[in-house]
Amino acid sequence: MVLAVKENFPQAAGDPKAVAAAITALTASFGNRVVTSRAVREQHGNTLTWIANQPPDAVVFPQSTEDVQAIVRICASHHAPIIPFGTGTSLEGHVNAPQGGVSIDFRDMNKVLAVHVEDLDCVIEPGIQRKALNEYLRDQGVFFPIDPGADASLGGMAATRCSGTNAVRYGTMKDNVIALKVVLANGELMTTARRAKKTSAGYDLTRLIIGSEGTLGVITELTLKLAGIPEAIAAGVCPFPTVEACCNATIQTIQSGIPVARIELLDALQVKAVNLHSKLGLPETPMLFLEFHGTDASVAEQSRRFGEIAHDLGGGPFDWATQPEDRTRLWEARHHAALSNIALRPGSTIVPTDVCVPISRLAECVTATQRDIAESRLVAPIVGHVGDGNFHLTMLVDMSDADEVRRAKDLSERLVERSLAMDGTCTGEHGIGQGKMKYLLAEHGAAALSVMSTIKRALDPHNIMNPGKIVTLA
Numbered sequence: 001m002v003l004a005v006k007e008n009f010p011q012a013a014g015d016p017k018a019v020a021a022a023i024t025a026l027t028a029s030f031g032n033r034v035v036t037s038r039a040v041r042e043q044h045g046n047t048l049t050w051i052a053n054q055p056p057d058a059v060v061f062p063q064s065t066e067d068v069q070a071i072v073r074i075c076a077s078h079h080a081p082i083i084p085f086g087t088g089t090s091l092e093g094h095v096n097a098p099q100g101g102v103s104i105d106f107r108d109m110n111k112v113l114a115v116h117v118e119d120l121d122c123v124i125e126p127g128i129q130r131k132a133l134n135e136y137l138r139d140q141g142v143f144f145p146i147d148p149g150a151d152a153s154l155g156g157m158a159a160t161r162c163s164g165t166n167a168v169r170y171g172t173m174k175d176n177v178i179a180l181k182v183v184l185a186n187g188e189l190m191t192t193a194r195r196a197k198k199t200s201a202g203y204d205l206t207r208l209i210i211g212s213e214g215t216l217g218v219i220t221e222l223t224l225k226l227a228g229i230p231e232a233i234a235a236g237v238c239p240f241p242t243v244e245a246c247c248n249a250t251i252q253t254i255q256s257g258i259p260v261a262r263i264e265l266l267d268a269l270q271v272k273a274v275n276l277h278s279k280l281g282l283p284e285t286p287m288l289f290l291e292f293h294g295t296d297a298s299v300a301e302q303s304r305r306f307g308e309i310a311h312d313l314g315g316g317p318f319d320w321a322t323q324p325e326d327r328t329r330l331w332e333a334r335h336h337a338a339l340s341n342i343a344l345r346p347g348s349t350i351v352p353t354d355v356c357v358p359i360s361r362l363a364e365c366v367t368a369t370q371r372d373i374a375e376s377r378l379v380a381p382i383v384g385h386v387g388d389g390n391f392h393l394t395m396l397v398d399m400s401d402a403d404e405v406r407r408a409k410d411l412s413e414r415l416v417e418r419s420l421a422m423d424g425t426c427t428g429e430h431g432i433g434q435g436k437m438k439y440l441l442a443e444h445g446a447a448a449l450s451v452m453s454t455i456k457r458a459l460d461p462h463n464i465m466n467p468g469k470i471v472t473l474a
Helices: 017-031 036-045 065-078 130-140 155-158 205-209 243-255 267-276 296-312 323-337 338-344 359-375 402-421 437-444 446-459
Strands: 058-060 082-085 102-105 111-117 121-124 177-183 189-191 218-225 232-241 261-266 287-293 319-321 349-356 380-383 389-399
Touching: 017 058, 017 065, 017 102, 036 058, 036 287, 065 082, 065 177, 065 218, 082 155, 082 218, 111 323, 121 319, 130 155, 130 243, 177 205, 232 296, 232 323, 243 261, 243 287, 243 359, 261 267, 261 323, 267 323, 267 338, 267 402, 287 323, 296 380, 319 389, 323 338, 338 349, 338 389, 349 402, 359 380, 359 402, 380 437, 389 402, 402 437, 437 446
Parallel strands: 058 102, 082 102
Antiparallel strands: 111 121, 121 218, 177 189, 177 218, 232 287, 232 319, 261 287, 261 380, 349 389, 380 389
């Protein structure tokens, strides 16, 4: 099963009559673009992780920024909650509707509005998905480098401040969004910045919205940084005797200034799952997947230098390839790592989580987590974007075993505690949503949470923008 343990969050006491009135008004304006069937509504609640599905009361499909403004104004006039929806790939209940309300699905707002190759940027609508954007850009010699694995929408990627396998070289979404257009809770349209590469003009509203998970406004347009497609790309795999050696090789690679584009850790159990799913035939030992970008000469030099580091730590051989089909097969296997784990324990359910620590603490955190998994008597492969200290745990849980469910929850709690004790974060890229709200006080402190609540109240005084996520307003 793909779905995991369903932890319920209380259904807040909304006003069903007000929501019904909003849906009536929306239907009058948008006709059959407003859908209230149960199946469609449940598809727009949480579907990919352990939090129970809380569907909206209706789903509406806008086709323009003006449509979004009209939807928000109607909902605001009735104090009906609004939940933005991209492709539904988020993992912490971001798209749930705990107070009911209206899901805004950006499926039809999927256009590339402009590409400025000379400036290395593009302007897009939020519903376009990552792979479609790069297909559009490919013939122009540029690409958008953020790759979370899932074929997510770009609006959702900005809303959750996602990252992924390329983050070690190209950064995360916060580093690659230049400007946004955002519909605020009163229906007004805010432009956060211009296309200039830098500015000192006022508050950084772009970064305020990125990672706000739809709680401060609805993104309707994005201006993104692009990168030139590298002349040469080499990808490869390198086995190591231990996970600790993998982590130490990562740390030395980063500290040596080798401009690695991707560096991904798979523990032995995760390699076994990938072999079963993708038929790779890799040795089932801790392993790094790597990719280097540059010229033919620089890629060869980077690969050679990494191979030396690996050898000194007992790793290798480092086998690398430059053929696109070989690289594609390797990274498709990595992207399917979470789903591949189903083969390790048929009938179990997936409970994913992630943390991120400073890379100097990475080896310590990962090895301590491995010991914790063994002591908890759980099956939980580890995979991670270790170039920036971020790793994922995929627990495979028998949901009919109450004791096992408890052990899995306890393990997840200890993982976060361990990360915070190492000056890390409760989530490197999954986001907060509903699932990790309880950790924000320990991570940020009361003063920071008070500031977040103040910002939320100022921009959304009636708490209609994706309520019940990140911060709770009394």
